[in-house]
Amino acid sequence: xxxxxxxxxxxxxxxxxxxxxxxxxxxxxxxxxxxxxxxxxxxxxxxxxxxxxxxxxxxxxxxxxxxxxxxxxxxxxxxxxxxxxxxxxxxxxxxxxxxxxxxxxxxxxxxxxxxxxxxxxxxxxxxxxxxxxxxxxxxxxxxxxxxxxxxxxxxxxxxxxxxxxxxxxxxxxxxxxxxxxxxxxxxxxxxxxxxxxxxxxxxxxxxxxxxxxxxxxxxxxxxxxxxxxxxxxxxxxxxxxxxxxxxxxxxxxxxx
Amino acid sequence: xxxxxxxxxxxxxxxxxxxxxxxxxxxxxxxxxxxxxxxxxxxxxxxxxxxxxxxxxxxxxxxxxxxxxxxxxxxxxxxxxxxxxxxxxxxxxxxxxxxxxxxxxxxxxxxxxxxxxxxxxxxxxxxxxxxxxxxxxxxxxxxxxxxxxxxxxxxxxxxxxxxxxxxxxxxxxxxxxxxxxxxxxxxxxxxxxxxxxxxxxxxxxxxxxxxxxxxxxxxxxxxxxxxxxxxxxxxxxxxxxxxxxxxxxxxxxxxxxxxxxxxxxxxxxxxxxxxxxxxxxxxxxxxxxxxxxxxxxxxxxxxxxxxxxxxxxxxxxxxxxxxxxxxxxxxxxxxxxxxxxxxxxxxxxxxxxxxxxxxxxxxxxxxxxxxxxxxxxxxxxxxxxxxxxxxxxxxxxxxxxxxxxxxxxxxxx
Ligand SMILES: Nc1ncnc2c1ncn2[C@@H]1O[C@H](COP(=O)(O)OP(=O)(O)OP(=O)(O)O)[C@@H](O)[C@H]1O
Ligand SMILES: [Mg+2]
Numbered sequence: 001x002x003x004x005x006x007x008x009x010x011x012x013x014x015x016x017x018x019x020x021x022x023x024x025x026x027x028x029x030x031x032x033x034x035x036x037x038x039x040x041x042x043x044x045x046x047x048x049x050x051x052x053x054x055x056x057x058x059x060x061x062x063x064x065x066x067x068x069x070x071x072x073x074x075x076x077x078x079x080x081x082x083x084x085x086x087x088x089x090x091x092x093x094x095x096x097x098x099x100x101x102x103x104x105x106x107x108x109x110x111x112x113x114x115x116x117x118x119x120x121x122x123x124x125x126x127x128x129x130x131x132x133x134x135x136x137x138x139x140x141x142x143x144x145x146x147x148x149x150x151x152x153x154x155x156x157x158x159x160x161x162x163x164x165x166x167x168x169x170x171x172x173x174x175x176x177x178x179x180x181x182x183x184x185x186x187x188x189x190x191x192x193x194x195x196x197x198x199x200x201x202x203x204x205x206x207x208x209x210x211x212x213x214x215x216x217x218x219x220x221x222x223x224x225x226x227x228x229x230x231x232x233x234x235x236x237x238x239x240x241x242x243x244x245x246x247x248x249x250x251x252x253x254x255x256x
Numbered sequence: 257x258x259x260x261x262x263x264x265x266x267x268x269x270x271x272x273x274x275x276x277x278x279x280x281x282x283x284x285x286x287x288x289x290x291x292x293x294x295x296x297x298x299x300x301x302x303x304x305x306x307x308x309x310x311x312x313x314x315x316x317x318x319x320x321x322x323x324x325x326x327x328x329x330x331x332x333x334x335x336x337x338x339x340x341x342x343x344x345x346x347x348x349x350x351x352x353x354x355x356x357x358x359x360x361x362x363x364x365x366x367x368x369x370x371x372x373x374x375x376x377x378x379x380x381x382x383x384x385x386x387x388x389x390x391x392x393x394x395x396x397x398x399x400x401x402x403x404x405x406x407x408x409x410x411x412x413x414x415x416x417x418x419x420x421x422x423x424x425x426x427x428x429x430x431x432x433x434x435x436x437x438x439x440x441x442x443x444x445x446x447x448x449x450x451x452x453x454x455x456x457x458x459x460x461x462x463x464x465x466x467x468x469x470x471x472x473x474x475x476x477x478x479x480x481x482x483x484x485x486x487x488x489x490x491x492x493x494x495x496x497x498x499x500x501x502x503x504x505x506x507x508x509x510x511x512x513x514x515x516x517x518x519x520x521x522x523x524x525x526x527x528x529x530x531x532x533x534x535x536x537x538x539x540x541x542x543x544x545x546x547x548x549x550x551x552x553x554x555x556x557x558x559x560x561x562x563x564x565x566x567x568x569x570x571x572x573x574x575x576x577x578x579x580x581x582x583x584x585x586x587x588x589x590x591x592x593x594x595x596x597x598x599x600x601x602x603x604x605x606x607x608x609x610x611x612x613x614x615x616x617x618x619x620x621x622x623x624x625x626x627x628x629x630x631x632x633x634x635x636x637x638x639x640x641x642x643x644x645x646x647x648x649x650x651x652x653x654x655x656x657x658x659x660x661x662x663x664x665x666x667x668x669x
Pocket of ligand 1 (some may be wrong): 069
């Protein structure tokens with residue numbers, strides 16, 4: 001496992017280099033994204049002009065204080081929400097123009113979600129939980145694909161267990177299997193280790209690194225822990241709904 | 257989401273809350289069970305009545321005293337007896353009524369009949385010999401009232417089968433004496449059982465000569481025309497029965513010197529059947545309406561429990577949407593769940609209706625043999641109704657689930 005942390009300030013030149021590489025094959029391209037929540041008479045500006053690029057095969061952490069807009073940003077990245085203004089190109093397509101059904105289809109085919117609280121269905125087995133996205137797609141051999149995904153997170157032997165029979169770490173691994181079962185190009189994880197101890201956290205991050213390296217899946221995760229963020233290649237710092245800083249942890253050449 | 261995914265899912269979520277599901281479908285169970293048994297009972301009753309009316313003979317024309325009323329047949333008005341023995345004679349003898357084959361006047365009174373230590377209350381009918389043919393009565397033993405009996409005002413009686421059974425449980429009533437209004441009558445015959453009829457049960461009546469009834473049981477005023485209750489006319493041909501009706505009406509109008517409104521009512525078997533069908537249809541509709549209230553309550557119960565279920569499973573809905581469920585998928589999932597719940601109630605309801613109709617065939621209803629008819633089309637109707645109710649009352653909760661915002665749903669506790 002490579003874990004070289006370069007604690008250098010992101011120089012303007014390096015950033016431009018990165019932008020150029022990213023433009024060539026970017027999964028996510030955000031341009032001045034804002035998100036305003038209307039709460040009765042009050043307007044809450046959760047995001048106020050976020051612009052960033054995330055390249056295919058990148059692994060990025062988003063950090064920032066509570067209430068800074070990280071989850072709001074993740075929801076927009078994950079096509080669960082649409083920005084109030086600005087442009088979001090996902091794999092080159094303008095998401096703002098998509099209707100609900102099209103967004104659902106993008107979520108189903110291209111994006112895997114991982115939540116802090118796992119969000120597994122209580123009454124169904126691990127395998128059935130992993131199958132869930134396939135129910136809304138049109139694929140055959142659902143059970144096989146689910147078992148394969150469980151194998152990738154090392155839980156093949158737990159396929160028939162219900163979530164209540166699994167540890168927190170194992171539950172999160174089931175959730176990861178569910179996120180990968182449709183072979184997405186992007187996995188989004190909002191504080192995936194927030195409910196886990198450091199050992200389980202490391203296990204989860206190892207799996208993420210593997211998915212990123214071996215399968216080339218683009219990964220964006222939100223975390224409050226620097227240790228977790230150090231597994232990634234780049235940290236985006238968010239504050240008051242704006243990107244305030246970026247930190248490159250691995251040089252361009254290291255990004256595959 | 258396909259039906260093959262949604263149905264097992266619905267079943268699983270319903271069996272997860274067995275008690276709740278069971279209580280929820282109770283309204284549908286009761287509703288469907290009562291609607292179905294009502295319809296089955298209505299059909300059975302209709303069939304029974306049609307059979308009975310047909311048993312009265314296809315060429316039977318009935319003449320009742322009193323004017324035609326939109327409500328149906330009306331009894332005689334006040335003390336004015338509009339039908340008399342003279343009318344009956346006129347119908348037999350008139351050249352204006354060639355299609356009349358036979359005429360049988362009838363008087364009817366209710367009296368206690370005593371034989372030894374046993375007594376019973378029954379209709380005492382004053383009749384002529386023609387009555388047997390016109391009303392299609394068969395004798396089990398003995399003879400019917402003869403012309404001689406009528407002429408002599410004999411104290412003889414023919415018993416309906418049930419009356420005979422009640423008064424003479426040991427059999428052999430012929431030749432025995434029964435007392436009607438304290439007067440002794442000799443039993444000369446017993447009728448075969450015929451079942452209930454809308455003109456009163458044949459089996460529960462006894463028959464005496466018309467003259468005996470008029471002069472010995474009823475105190476008729478001397479000199480006045482002898483009144484009768486009903487005149488039965490047998491048409492020569494059942495296909496030209498309408499002609500018979502007109503002839504009878506014309507003869508009676510002449511007899512009664514009527515210029516404007518008739519003071520009698522003529523009914524044919526077909527009309528009777530129509531009237532009965534109409535009354536029965538209204539009756540069935542009314543019972544059906546009462547039963548549908550229970551279905552309405554059942555439907556609201558399903559809507560209620562589905563709303564609870566949607567609220568409880570907000571996170572699940574959010575998750576499903578996050579992994580790619582469209583509005584339509586969520587809508588279908590909850591609609592199917594509501595329909596399954598309701599259809600299950602319908603199935604249980606049909607089962608109870610089946611038990612109920614089986615029990616009802618065993619309960620004797622007067623003289624009539626009403627067999628509730630639980631046919632496949634009624635069962636299908638019940639199941640389809642139940643499913644439709646589930647779908648209808650499931651729309652609102654399902655739409656609510658489908659409309660949920662995935663982010664808010666995922667965040668809910
Ligand atoms: N549905 C909503 N309605 C109104 N305001 C909201 C809503 N969601 C988020 N906000 C507001 O937007 C801002 C950003 O919220 P967000 O959840 O994105 O923060 P966060 O960075 O994820 O915080 P945390 O680290 O605590 O998870 C906050 O001020 C929050 O109150
Ligand atoms: Mg958050």
